[in-house]
Amino acid sequence: MQHPVLTIARFSLLEAIRGKIIWIITALLILSVMLAFFISQTALTETRETQVALMAGVLRLSSVMVMIFFVISSIARDFQDKSVELLFSISIPRYQVFIGKFAGFSLLALSAVVIFSFGLFFYSDPVSVLIWSFSLWCELTLVALISLIFILSLEHVAMSLIASIGTYVLMRFMPAIQGMGDGPFQDSVFNQFMNKVLDLIDLLLPRLDHFTQSSWLAKGAASEIDVVYFLLEFVLFVCLFVLVGVIDLKRKAI
């Protein structure tokens, strides 16, 4: 008999495949190729770099949005058709349900990344594509995990979407937001308080500004330090978020 985690993961992935999400991901790749080709036609030099940087940027942002929307709509549907209650009523520990769902979404992220890589191999060297793709998978997995925590905790689609997108913005732009606190009013009490709050939030969220850089594809510029940094961030924050998600789910009364 298959382990419950694997069964739940398999069904989550099957749901995505049957819900034609793979077609959406393929369409994203085709659209990004067309868009990058169209814009790069105006480039006077460094056409390949322009094309691949635009493609990578579009693919990254659009796949993150697809992942957030899919995770939240999938769990919201589970709430609506009482699948969550059914899962919690049978003798499977809640942590296994959480990890199963998370593993399913992570596999979906892997499928998306594999599809994108096929397109990118034509524009950049294989090593750069592999590093960029692996980093995108880490980013999508983290985003899926955060969206899963929010929808399970809030049980409200709109609120979960806002919270997930907001958290993603914080993860991407935290250094810039912190930099704003170093402005001309940095000595005010309120500003000092806000800086402390931002520093605290920064410690609770992964730094996605170090993940999935287009320059890795355009210039082959990913260093070993870049890879080690995003890998460590990924491992540490996946552990933290899984623990947070499981604790929250255990406390939940359904």
Place this chain on the structure above:
Amino acid sequence: MLRKLSSQNFLIVLSIVVWVCIVIWRGSTHAQQRQFENIPEPLSATTQSFIQASDQEFVYRLLLIWLQQFDVQSGHYISYRELNYENLTAWLTVLEQMSPQSHYPMLLATRIYTKVADQQRLRLMLEFIYQQYQINPEKNWRWLAEATVQARHQLQDLQLALSFAETLAKAPEEEIPYWVRDMRLTILEDMGEFEQVKLLVGGLLANKAISDPNEIRFLNILLERLQKNNN
């Protein structure tokens, strides 16, 4: 059924009418002359830090294309004379800082924006190229070499061309090729400073600083030609 169908038809007709209204409205707005938008001031430090925190290469490429397209607005070509060159050079500086390895902003500056039929704007652009050379001589020497030619022939400012050429000649030998170094000789020759050219060439040949046989031959031919002209 007939009643249902007719109401459906009515909705279809209504949709077509609304769409025709949209087409007419769009047509009338296109017909109006859109106001020309000049290049705005470059990004603030805060916005730049947001970009750096995001995907810098992606935003860099988008900004390049956006800036490059400023001379085409609503299907009309705008003369470079109408563009705000202060803001343009400021933008090019920002872009150069964003991706120091890329040659794109320097190519735009040297091959596109120096084609302006306005001496003040051309000077601004040449000054920008010179500043960028000072920041990164190893990368930008070729652009300053082109700027030297433009200062000589387009701007016809021999003094400016000479100052650029002399700056290039001071660069370490391994950084730039001899033909770039020799530009100051040809400009001095154009200025009629034959004695100075002879002194420079003679000095270069005498102190044996040059090892390349082709360069030595070129300098000897130049020296012979100058001596013949003098006689």
